Amino acid sequence: MICFTVGSYAQNDFGTTKLKIKAPLNTAPVPKKVTPSATAEAPVIKAPDILKNPDAVMPLGSKYQIGETKSFSMEQTNDFINPGDRVRDKLNESISKSLIANGLKEDDSYIRKTDVDFGVIRTKSNYLIVRIRDYGAIDGDLVKASVIYDYKPTVLTNSLLLGPGFDDIRVNLNDGLNYLELEALNRGNLGGNTGNFEIYDQEGKMLISNYWDNIDKGVKSKFTFIKE
Structure with a gap:
């Protein structure tokens, strides 16, 4: 009886006792990590063209690129013309007209x-x-006559003084193309070089x-002869 009573108390104590763990007091929710949308476009930056505008400030919210994209063009532009050249040309033209008006320069x-082509x-x-x-008018005009065949010039007369009457020049022809230059x-003393010609x-x-x-001096009258 004594042994049974002691054993019963021992079993009762261990069977009714429970261990409880309380939850922590800080129950704030954990913040979620926000992932950028796949369709959102990140802001881009466009770099200013520092060659044309050294003081430019890089703008925000524009696409990043260096310089500007330009299409290729063969059209001549005046980007590199010195503005002072235009002023100089206008000034020279004005001075020239003034000199001519006052008889200090010949109006030419x-x-x-440019050369004259007679076909x-x-x-x-x-x-x-x-x-x-x-x-x-007879005013001292001088001409030089040359014939060219196969890229080889031959001088026919080196310095012919033009007068009131005709002077004859014989031009021998080779087969094919022949060129005459006067x-x-x-x-002349009274203006530019003038001349009349006839070809037989x-x-x-x-x-x-x-x-x-x-x-003008150095200008040529050109002829093309084809011997058939």
């Missing part, structure tokens, strides 16, 4: 400064006769008659 605006002449002749004289060696074949038939008028 009427002088032709193509076809012939079966072995040679041509070119007749030249001054056109207008170069003005000076301006070997049968005496005139092929062309014309003139050059008020051309």
Whole structure:
């Protein structure tokens, strides 16, 4: 009886006792991590062109790129022209007009400064006769005549003084292309170099008659002969 009573008390104490753990007092929720939307576009920055605008401030909220994209163009622009050149040219033009108006400079605006092309002449002749004289007043015009074949020039007359009457120049022709150049060696005393010419074949038939008028020193009258 005594042993049974002691054993019963021992079993009762261990069977009714429970261990409880209280929850922590700080129950604040853990913040969620926000992930940027996949469709949101991050702000981009555009770098200013420091070559054209050194004091530019980089703007916010624009796309980042260096300089500006420009399409390729063969059109000539005036980006690198010195503005002072325009002022200089206008000033020189004004001075030139003033000198001409006061008789201190010759007005040569009427002088032709580019070569004159008299076209193509076809012939079966072995040679041509070119007749030249001054056109207008006799004022000391000088010309040089050269024929060119296969890129090789041959001087026919080095310094011909044009007078009131015709001077004849014989031009021998090779098969194919032949070129004749009459170069003005000076301006006349009364203006530009002037001349009248006539070209005949070997049968005496005139092929062309014309003139050059008020051309500058160094300007050429050009002819193309094709021997067929």
